[in-house]
Amino acid sequence: MSDQDAVFGKRGNRDLSVVNPNGRGTIDGTRRSGPVRQGHAGDPFLIGENMTGGYGKGADILHDCTIAVERGQIAVIVGPNGAGKSTAMKAIFGMLNLRKGSVRLDGRDITALNPQDRVKAGMGFVPQVNNIFPSMTVEENLEMGAFIRKDDIRRTMEQVYDLFPAVAAKRRQAAGELSGGQRQQVAVGRALMTQPSVLMLDEPTAGVSPIVMDELFDRIIAIARGGLPVLMVEQNAKQAMMIADKAYVLVQGANAHTGTGHELMQNDEVRRTFLGG
Amino acid sequence: MDILNALVAFLNFVFIPAAAYGAQLALGALGVTLIYAILRFSNFAHGDTMAFGTAITILVTWGLQSLGISLGPLPTALLALPFGIAATALLVLGTDRAVYRFYRAQKAAPIIFVMASVGVMFVMNGLTRLLIGVDEQRFDDGARFIIAVRDFREWSGLVEGLALRSTQALTVVVTVIVCAALFWFLNRTKSGKAMRAYSDNEDLALLSGIDPERVVRLTWIIAAGLMTIAGVLYGLDKSFRPFNYFQILLPIFAAAIVGGLGNPVGAIAGGFLVAFSEVAVTYPWVKVAGYLFPDWQPGGLLQLLGTEYKFAVSFVILIVVLLFRPTGLFRGKSV
């Protein structure tokens, strides 16, 4: 089932019957990883440096863009729609080919790794869209989050359920049948299950109600303070800035402003043009 | 009223044959559905791959027979089956490597996969014929009947006879086992869940650390097993002729679609629905009615429609079923 089917039922004839377009990916899963190289001394935990690139053969979207996050910190990316925030996240995750620049994690240069191997290297990611398995139950969604883990996952799962009680009540329901905000909670829950060494979230709070959003931010702070670096894109910029140790403003694929969340909040121009007054 | 004879006539001519045929279709549809759900296309090469697997199994069976190895009352082909599955798995994995992988990497439109599978169908079609020729081959041995008509008549003293071929029983039993195993695998094991996850959302599966190529390989191997088993059971029960394996593709697809493509329960239900509607709707009830109401002398055969329309009739039934269940027999979760 694709996203829309959950609400609208299986109507229409498009592409179905003989082919099954639901859940097709955009990432080339057959690509093999290249070698891992030595990183630079004094790097942050995760850094995408001087990234330049775009989708397929199309024009460049990112222009010499640098994003980094330190251990135990929260880095937030903000910017207008279409600035390239999601693209930067994907670039860091190896989902598009960089023409220039490198991505380094924990002292290693992982620019040549494919996304699968980055997951194995400890990166966790919640994409902005299509971030759940719609026909699997909530519980199975979480299990899939823990796919590469070998240890007991029940404790982590309980923690996720504690965090999102609305979802816990629906653990046997197909995730595709949830409301928009509930799905978002499942998506974040899935990433938390991975117990990654760095967590990347693309607009985790889009569509969730204020009370849940607060919970979520709380949780993110707790996670980061526990030592797990968090890199996220946010449009709920005011709240995000409040908790950000480091904030990036992207405009047209390039770094426009960088600083601590507090600094940028003070900056009038940034506040007016990007954070909504 | 002679209920016993009526019942036996019904069992012998409608129920048992339709059940065996239904099980054969169900196994085929299961393979089609699996590939549809996980690799996202309808595999037109399914029938011809079934023929290939069966051909290999037949060759191995002959080899075993010439060595004097047999399974007693069971067909020797069961011993040869693993070889057939292995060879078919190698073939489909090779095909995947040579054909489909390219399109996967390209993210080609799914319909392109379908057309590529038509190309593969042609090639397999020729390959099987090069391997074993076009003629009919019989390779069943062991006991033919569990219940033979004559014995049944003697035993029961009824006018009507009842036959149960061992291959029919075998087909149904194997189908049940295979389905149960597949269910268990998909819903309970980690690899099975990974397959479902991949089917649901490829990118996210990859972001969860599931290796997509491994899922694809696994799918092909399971599909190869299903195809070979289906093909061999069908060949044991009927006979093996490569052309028939293309012809069976249509009912298999009908079964898979009516059950709800991508849904294993649906595939099974669809298989039985197609088989029973083919047999039951065109069945002339005159004999059964004769036993039930001995005084009634109907003029005709009490047949709804001639057998020449059997496939058409089964389609009408399918459509009517869908009218009342517009989402297919089983929608639920796709694989």
Place this chain on the structure above:
Amino acid sequence: MSSNRQAAASSPWRAPVLFAILAALFVLEGTVRNGMFSGSWNTSLAILNMGLISAITALGVNMQWGYAGLFNTGVVGFLAIGGLAPVLVSLPPVEGAWAAGGPRLILSLLVGLGTLALARIVYGRTRKVWTVALVLLVGLVAYRWLFDPAVTAIEANDPARTGNIGGLGLPILLSWLVGGAFAAAAAWAVGKVALGLRSDYLAIATLGIGEIIVAVMRNEDWLARGVKNIAAIPRPVPYETELQQNPAFADFAAGWGFGVAEASGIWVKLCYMSLFLVVLLVIILLAELALKSPWGRMMRAIRDNETAAEAMGKDVTARHLQVFVLGSAVIGVAGAMMITLDGLLAPTSFNPLRYTFLIWVMVIVGGSGNNWGSVLGAVLIWFLWIKAEVWGPNLIGVLVGPLPDGDIKAHLLGSAPHMRFIAMGLVLLMVLRFAPRGLVPEK
């Protein structure tokens, strides 16, 4: 991501170059004689003519799939029903058939249709299943009471030679239009029931309707003699034998340096070709006009996202029905043309591999959504389909050449005809590899 590649792949020269290559293939087939080509213009043109008919069929399928995303798996049925038209329209009337039961037959068909309509109205008014069932039952009995004797009488009318209801003796070209109308009517009925529901439903309904139409044509002898076939269907072009007896034509042929038999064949084929080309171009013109208009934009939107299109005020079901009927009508025209070209209606020949799946291959190889692509794909695939008959066995000859003589070699050589499929499959895979989005992709 893929969309960028799409744009890159469709250079404006692509289609013309590919068409030129295709034309070259036909010229080679007409002039060069070697292991690959036969060097006969007759062969070349014969392939081309059937290729053009395939192209029209492919256009119809492309309308349904390429424009609207409707998966029609019953192409064979619509071709067949179109093929009925030349028989019913253009064959001379059968003596005695009409008298034997014609009016009664028509009446029974009217009663049958009337029953269905009545059932529908009753259902609409009362919503009671039992009353509807009753109406249907009474209607069915009346229908069979009228129908069965009429059919028996007609089929008893000289069954070895005729036994069918016969035609109207009208011009054959008219039957092409009628073929389209037949198919459109069938499509309308199917679409009314099946469209607008879920996708698989349409696939299975069309698969079924294809089977049903063919089954009816095979088994209802009164209609078109069933499996006993109908031959000698009138032609819109002169007969070769007539041309051969025409001295003026013999001179004309000699002027071009052809034997009269050969020239007559070529001439007839050229006549057919012109007719087919006219039909093809008219259909393409109309289709392109529509496609390049807001209508085409709306169809693309519907194909792209039905839910959103519906919310934007487009009546998706009605549009689907429209394009389904139009596409089927085109397929029906092609069916009538094909039967005219064959001069024969043989219901046993309508099998889905050849008339549904091969057509699909044509559409997809050509590039779905693109009319010129469909034409290119159709003619090319048809050419390959025919040539594979020669290439396959030649290929195996080359392949087993180095093998030592023996059983295996003999077996392989004996299986040479099956290389037809292998060759076809390999070529198809190669074309798809070279152009994974079709030869001329939709822009």
Place this chain on the structure above:
Amino acid sequence: EDVKLGISLGFTGPLESMAPGMASGAELAMKEVTDSGLLLDGSTVTAVQGDSTCIDAAAATATVERLITAEGVKGIVGGMCSGEAIASLQNVAVPNGVVMISPSATSPALSTIEDNGLFFRTSPSDARQGEVMAEIMMEKGIQNAAITYTNNDYGKGLADAFASSFQEKGGTVTVNAAHDDGKADYSAEVAALAAAGGDALVVVGYVDQGGSGVVRAALDTGAFDTFVFPDGMVGQALVDNFGSEIDGSFGQNPAAEGEGREKFLAMAEEAGFDGTSAYSAEAYDAAALMMLSMAAAKSSDPNVWKNNVMDVANEPGEKILPGELAKGLEILNGGGDIDYVGASSIEMVGAGESAGVYREVSFDNGEMTVVGYR
């Protein structure tokens, strides 16, 4: 001169398992003639195969078009199924003036078609065989029978012919139902036949196609145990498939008294193929007829030798059996007259159709034995 003869049969498609046997039959005759060196001053005859697909009229037309206009064949053994045969005859053979002799197409439509005298067939006429079959059954005391026929013009034509002559003789046909070849399952058909009942089941089909499938299912369910087999079913394959299970059944196929068919079978065995496979003998006869007619006309031009086909096939003249083509050629070269009997006892009536003599066979103790000729 090297005379080319085309063989246009359905090497792929539903009847693909019958085509190789037929092609071998035709090639056997050509080889025999070539080896004799007696045709038209030592001409050789080569076969050019074409795949008619049996069901695709357009593909068959293209194939025959190639055989005639590109390969320049002087005659064609084929087509195999009536539809494609009609199409290729009308659209290619007649316009180009090339003879087609079909070993297997039996459609009545072919009798009435405008063929300019270019079409013949060596398969027997339905009407005659139907009558023979009805006669045999009556003699065996079978009063009511069920019929199943393969759903094409051969099956339909023969089944109808048989039904009417059986009823004329006082028999009852309980059901006359079709089966399709190459189908996945015949339970429905057998269920219907069994429900209708009858003392015997007449199986008008092909032995390596649906015919055997129906017999198999009928035996297994105990629906029938006596079967009647017309020409498409009678063959070694039947015995191989069913052995003694069909004891008590019987049938007939065209073959003259004298050793016509036996000789052909022996020759086929020597050449390494199964001569009993359906229509193999008829294909041999078709090719032989062509070459004999050429010899009689002293020309390989089909427009000339088409007029000799009837003479060569019918009385008066010396009877020629398979393996005696050299003898026949010699007589013709000497200006004599022959009556080609061949493997399937050719007798041309009307518009080039074969009338034929039938041999009656019965199945006992798992073997097929010849009972007599009629």
Place this chain on the structure above:
Amino acid sequence: MIRVEDLHRHFGGFRAVDGASLTIETGSITGLIGPNGAGKSTLFNVIAGVLPPTSGRVFMDGEDITGLPPHALFHKGLLRTFQLAHEFSSMTVRENLMMVPGAQSGETIWKTWFQRGRIEREETALRRKADEVLDFLTIRHLTHEKAGNLSGGQKKLLELGRTMMVDAKVVFLDEVGAGVNRTLLMTIADAIIRLNKERGYTFCVIEHDMDFIGKLCDPVIVMAEGKVLAKGSASDIMQNEAVIEAYLGTGLKNKDMVGA
């Protein structure tokens, strides 16, 4: 404008909308808020004809529109946007807009054959209108981009843009704000107000951003567990204990750890 009476929509045993009754006054901008899973989108979908109700009625201007298909509602002037953007991904952004207006003569197939000139004129007008909308949404530079290639927020803008292509009576916006830059969101709010004032559109807006709701909406309806929990002005609602309890919350608990 819209009146909903005792509406129920159940999924299996689950009551997503459980007896909701509400009215949307003509000319108002009504806000609809509530916790995740409260049934807001489901309510929208029932009103917009995408889902049939289990029971209950929907009226528009006093006329019963329950169960009418979406395309019919569109022609009555009822438009909606989707929570998960439903763009026509293989069409360009401009085409996405141009396809919206109904009653285009170019959408009747025979007119495309015989009335080319008229279609051309209509197209030119439409193109101009589409470009105005694109300018307004600040995505004019994306005119020829395939809609599928837009960023998440840009797709949301496109959703909104489509409603501006025709003269609607009432527009349902399902979380236009989610994923849209806050500065731009305020511009959108201005636009909504302008459409409301100048063209008389009635709006019903689902949104989780309380700034946006506060700026825009009067009245605000709060849903929870499929029922209407409260209705009132934005400021009243934000004071409402029950609403704070169920929906708004009281802010971050971990404030102490921020910036540590």
